[in-house]
Structure formats: C-alpha cells, structure tokens
Amino acid sequence: MASIALNARFTTTTCDRKTTEHSRETLKTFIGLRQTTLANHNFHSLTKNLPSQQINRRLSIKAAKSSPKITGRNLRVAVIGGGPAGGAAAETLAKGGIETYLIERKLDNCKPCGGAIPLCMVGEFDLPLDIIDRRVTKMKMISPSNVAVDIGQTLKPDEYIGMVRREVLDAYLRERAEKSGATVINGLFLKMDLPKEPNAPYVLHYSAFDGKTGGVGERSTLEVDAVIGADGANSRVAKAINAGDYDYAIAFQERIKIPDDKMVYYENLAEMYVGDDVSPDFYGWVFPKCDHVAVGTGTVTHKGDIKKFQVATRNRAKDKILGGKIIRVEAHPIPEHPRPRRLSGRVALVGDAAGYVTKCSGEGIYFAAKSGRMCGEAIVEGSENGKRMIEEGDLRNYLEKWDKTYWPTYKVLDVLQKVFYRSNPAREAFVEMCADEYVQKMTFDSYLYKRVVPGNPLEDLKLAINTIGSLVRANALRGEMDKISL
Amino acid sequence: MALFSPPSTHFPTISATFTSKTHFTQKPYLPLKFKRNLLFLSIKATENGAGIVEEEKVEKKKEEASVTEVVKEEASLGSNGVSAVAPVEAPVALKFKDPRWVGGTWDLKQFEKDGKTNWDAVIDAEVRRRKWLQDNPETSSNDDPVVFDTSIIPWWSWVKRFHLPEAELLNGRAAMIGFFMAYLVDSLTGVGLVDQMGNFFCKTLLFVAVVGVLLVRKNEDVENLKKLLEETTFYDKQWQATWQDETASGSKKD
Numbered sequence: 001m002a003s004i005a006l007n008a009r010f011t012t013t014t015c016d017r018k019t020t021e022h023s024r025e026t027l028k029t030f031i032g033l034r035q036t037t038l039a040n041h042n043f044h045s046l047t048k049n050l051p052s053q054q055i056n057r058r059l060s061i062k063a064a065k066s067s068p069k070i071t072g073r074n075l076r077v078a079v080i081g082g083g084p085a086g087g088a089a090a091e092t093l094a095k096g097g098i099e100t101y102l103i104e105r106k107l108d109n110c111k112p113c114g115g116a117i118p119l120c121m122v123g124e125f126d127l128p129l130d131i132i133d134r135r136v137t138k139m140k141m142i143s144p145s146n147v148a149v150d151i152g153q154t155l156k157p158d159e160y161i162g163m164v165r166r167e168v169l170d171a172y173l174r175e176r177a178e179k180s181g182a183t184v185i186n187g188l189f190l191k192m193d194l195p196k197e198p199n200a201p202y203v204l205h206y207s208a209f210d211g212k213t214g215g216v217g218e219r220s221t222l223e224v225d226a227v228i229g230a231d232g233a234n235s236r237v238a239k240a241i242n243a244g245d246y247d248y249a250i251a252f253q254e255r256i257k258i259p260d261d262k263m264v265y266y267e268n269l270a271e272m273y274v275g276d277d278v279s280p281d282f283y284g285w286v287f288p289k290c291d292h293v294a295v296g297t298g299t300v301t302h303k304g305d306i307k308k309f310q311v312a313t314r315n316r317a318k319d320k321i322l323g324g325k326i327i328r329v330e331a332h333p334i335p336e337h338p339r340p341r342r343l344s345g346r347v348a349l350v351g352d353a354a355g356y357v358t359k360c361s362g363e364g365i366y367f368a369a370k371s372g373r374m375c376g377e378a379i380v381e382g383s384e385n386g387k388r389m390i391e392e393g394d395l396r397n398y399l400e401k402w403d404k405t406y407w408p409t410y411k412v413l414d415v416l417q418k419v420f421y422r423s424n425p426a427r428e429a430f431v432e433m434c435a436d437e438y439v440q441k442m443t444f445d446s447y448l449y450k451r452v453v454p455g456n457p458l459e460d461l462k463l464a465i466n467t468i469g470s471l472v473r474a475n476a477l478r479g480e481m482d483k484i485s486l
Numbered sequence: 487m488a489l490f491s492p493p494s495t496h497f498p499t500i501s502a503t504f505t506s507k508t509h510f511t512q513k514p515y516l517p518l519k520f521k522r523n524l525l526f527l528s529i530k531a532t533e534n535g536a537g538i539v540e541e542e543k544v545e546k547k548k549e550e551a552s553v554t555e556v557v558k559e560e561a562s563l564g565s566n567g568v569s570a571v572a573p574v575e576a577p578v579a580l581k582f583k584d585p586r587w588v589g590g591t592w593d594l595k596q597f598e599k600d601g602k603t604n605w606d607a608v609i610d611a612e613v614r615r616r617k618w619l620q621d622n623p624e625t626s627s628n629d630d631p632v633v634f635d636t637s638i639i640p641w642w643s644w645v646k647r648f649h650l651p652e653a654e655l656l657n658g659r660a661a662m663i664g665f666f667m668a669y670l671v672d673s674l675t676g677v678g679l680v681d682q683m684g685n686f687f688c689k690t691l692l693f694v695a696v697v698g699v700l701l702v703r704k705n706e707d708v709e710n711l712k713k714l715l716e717e718t719t720f721y722d723k724q725w726q727a728t729w730q731d732e733t734a735s736g737s738k739k740d
Contacts, residue, residue, distance in 0.1 A: 277623035318625040337724035414721045480613040
C-alpha cells in the first residue's frame, strides 16, 4: 500500500524517473515487519516526510552519491568491543579497505556463555576445527515430570553443534581482523563526543592499557568517522547515542569439574531441563565444555530467585554430576529484544549491544558475528571501499537487511517460548512434541543452517494436531491437579 | 532467606562434595550479602554503562565467594541438623512411590477392571504423580527413565472425562444464542429463519456466535484474550521501535 502511494506521489512531481527509483530504494522501509500491525501509521508518516527528503535527493542528482569524497586518507571506523560481533565487523571493514580500530578492554576475556555455535558458522566464518572443544550430537530434553527425550537422532554423521570457549573464539576472530589490517587497541572505552556539524569526526575517549592490564591506563582519544558498538549488554556506545534499554534475562552458570567416569556421559551430549522449579520462563542446562560441564539456568521474570533455580537445576542433574567441584561461578545479562534504537547518525549497534539474542534458545554468538559482518559490509559498500563519507542511510541498509533476513527466526522462537515455556503442562507438551522425528529434523535444520526450510504440509498438519493434543492433555491434567491435594 | 534454601533437604550432601576444597569460614549473615550482590548485578545491567575491569573483577570474586559460602552454610546446616532457617520440607531422598508405578510407567495390568483398563484411574494416578513432582522435583536418572506418555490413554477417555461436561454447557449456550440472534434478525429485518440460512451475512453472524461461545467460556476469558493479543504483538513492537524512530527523527531533522 505504501509503495502505491509513493508512486502516485512521484508521478505528480516533475523529477525524472531515475531519481524516483533511487528515492524509493532508500526510502523503502522494512515492509515485512511493519505490515503486521502498524501499516496505517507507517503509511501516514512516510508520506508526511516524503517531500523534504525528495528535495534532498533532487539536489544530489548530479553526483552518484550525496556524501563527500574523503581525500588523503580512507574512512576511519572504530569498533568498540572485541567479541564475535566486533571481531567479525573489524575483519570485514579492514578487508574492505577501511581504516579500522578495534578497542577491547580485556584481550583474554572469558565471558560466561554457553558457547554453542551452529554448524553453518564454521563454514561462513571459516573457523578452524581445532577451536571447537566438543561436538554435541545429542541433546536431551527433560520435562518437569522427568520424561527425557533424545533430540539428535536425525543428525547426519557430519552434523553437530560446536561448543567453543569464548576466549578462544574471540581471540581467533580478533587476530584475523588484525591480520586483515585492523588496529587492535587494548583499552577501555569511556565515552564519545558526538559531532556538532555534519561529517565531522566522532571523538572517542578511552584509557589505553598498553599491554599490562593491571594499570589504570593512559587516557587517549581517537577521531573516527563512524562507530560500531559491539560492546555487549552493558554497551556504553548505546548509552552515548541514547539507544534506550531492553529487558534482559539473567543467566547464571556454574562450571563444574566432574569425575572422569561421569564426564563420559557428557562426551557429546547436552541436557536441557524445563520446569517451574528450574526456571519459570527459560530452561536449565548442562553443557559439556573442554574438560568440565557448565550447569546453569536463566530467567527474566524472577531474577531474585536465580539462586534457587540454580539449586533446582543441580538437583535435577544430581546423579550425573555427583562428586563435581565448582570451579567457576558466572552470571551475565542476556538481552531479550533489540534496543529501541539500533543506530543513530554514523553509529550502529551490533550483537548483544543491539540485543540480537533469540528467545527460547538464547542463542547469540552466531547472530552477533553475523550482524557485525553485515554492518561492516554496509559501511564498506556505502563508503565505496573507504573512499567516501558514509551517512545514516548506509547504516540503515544494514538494519533493513538484518531485519528482513532474521526477523522470521526471532519471531518463531518468540512464539515457541510464549507457547511452550508458559507452564509445566505446556512444557510437558513441548517435550512430547520434541520426541517426534519430524520436529527434530526441522529444529536442527533451522538451528544448524539458519534457514527456514518449508516443511511437508501433511507432516506439518500432523504435527499441529499432535501438539494441540499434547497441550490439551497436559492442561487437562493440570486442571485436575489443582483440584486435589496430596 | 527461604529463597536460597534448597527445595529438598538431601541437597546438602552434594553441596558438601562440591565445596570440599573451599576454605571459607561460615558466617551466618552471608546470604544477605549474596542478595545484595545479586541486586548489584542487576543494577549494573540496567545502568547500561558499568563494566570497568577492576570493578567487575572484584564483584565477580565477591560473588563467587559469597555463593560458595552460601552453599557451604547450607551444607553445614544440614550436617548438624539445625534447619531453623530452611523450611521443613520432604524428608531425605524422597522419590515418588506407588505400587502401580513400575519401571517408569503405570503398570496397566493393575488398573484392570472387568477385564478392561480403567483409564479414568490411570488419569487420576498420573494427576497425583504430577502434583507430587510439582512440589518435589525429582532428580532425573538414566538408569530409571520415565517412559509413561499421556498419549497411550485413548482419546475417548479424555473426551469422556474432560470434554463432555463442558460440551453440554457450550452446546446449550450456543443453541440459546443462535435462537435469539435468529429471532432478533427476523424481528428487525423480517427475514425468516429459512431465508437467513441462505444469507451470507447471517452465516457470518452464526460463525461469530459459535466461535465466541467456544472462546469466551468465562468472563475472565475476554480479558485473557485481550492480553494474549497484546502479548503476541509485543515482540513485533519491540523490533519495530527502531524503524519508528527513523520516521520520527527524519521529520524532526527536516
């Protein structure tokens, strides 16, 4: 509807056909997202601010692009944060001929994180196989009433979920960025001065540690033309551009060294526990790590009770981790949804800083790296390999592409979480559903390769009926449970 | 304090092994301290700007220490038998027990009545088991897996037990509403019942009535449905926020 209106608008004006095409290209907002609810609203605002934008475009008809050429140097971009998002962004930028600075406060940072990466990430980011500690080929889902379902039977022999240690993965991606020409600065980003005039540089303040991490560091400044904020959940870049907050879940994890004979069981197997005792809105997990297991749980709604949930998780896995020793305790916020603003001017957020973590599974590494790369690509393209200044519109391209590509994935997982993590009966139904081979195949295909493959309609229908059956049965039982007392 | 106590008292035995190598002294006020740390952690996350290296290190250490201390304290509480702080709960190593629960499933032979399985009794037994597990979450075990699946209970026994009483009510309600709507339409437009059946508008009305009766069974249901609708679109709105910002800031700038 919006595009029809746009067309009508343009045919009444005198600008030539080419400009129309161009403006439409850049003005087009992400339809897939907006159509759902606020079509009217968007349509309205779109037409309202159209004329002025159009004038801008008309002024710039002569040049291929409106942004000025940079002389004497290349475009300078700073990437704040050296996690998967920062590393991937810096590498893409450096390869694209942009003067890249990567600021990371702690080069051996060992972030508390599940550390699972999908198979496609290994290929897409060309990761060496030796950074993968473990290859998980079996997943066990355990329902509140302890029905355990193996969900990995459909995996082909060469398919697996990789478990990495974040310090290893992050360091590897950073090194690769450095090799491609990025400058890695070990420093703590403090704040950022926004430019007063258009095309003026951003001034970043940071304290440089200069190799030794113990010291206070030397206060330094850096002038750049654009900034990518990849500094995680407590992003200072996001604060600097007033990006707003998001709800977050708190993830609590204990790394437990268990006896070798118990470790055999977790060789290539991960466990997921669901239930009100373990987490009211997420799941508890036991993931195998290099030589120990990580036992943890997360929640959004009952953060104060996280300790209780952790105890419950340990209790549910009791026999399997018996005799274990806690070697590390970690907690970390996990974003629940994107920030209200993900870019402003020539500053864009990627990864956890932007809030790209899926619901339901809580996966973020792949999406972080991917968003970093996508943002980098948008900058390289917009600046024509560092020769031109970029503008907000170039970064918007990244956002648009991102939402278009991954919005369905996020939405599906959100729906799954809402339907199946709602209550214990729903979780029972979820586990029952996961016993189905078709479900497993679909889940793993979409997890490992990050693409939504259209399924077999007949199977889908069967699945829907079975799932509704499971839900109805479990809820009927709950109704009876409320009536009796033990 | 009750928040941090384990749901069942047999936990201390593992935690004792977990902390066998820690050397913290037991301090009774520490659980409070832990709570403060946790609060600190959440403040940090919302503040959106924290994360100075030294500060975080210290915090992590403190947290680690307090967590192990909490665990340790619970362990010692268990060992000397003083459980004044922890609520008295199920006795040690409580497991669901029922003579009919054999090998991780209901032994259907014991539910036989007149040569047929009494499914109603199976449902009752399972309800009791689930209720029990809800209050006393049980350790999962690979040696003793749960294989019972509610889908082995035939569909008609579910229908008989849960659907029929409800169906009676809904049926009556739908018939009543249908009758009155037909009457109303007739009195307003003069279209008779037979003609109404051939009319698209009236068919739609009938459909709305049936769906309405199915969805709204109690008064709260209206509220619940509204909430559900809001919930389903909430995530969409959160994602759209950044695009709304575009149009807003765009018009401001110009």
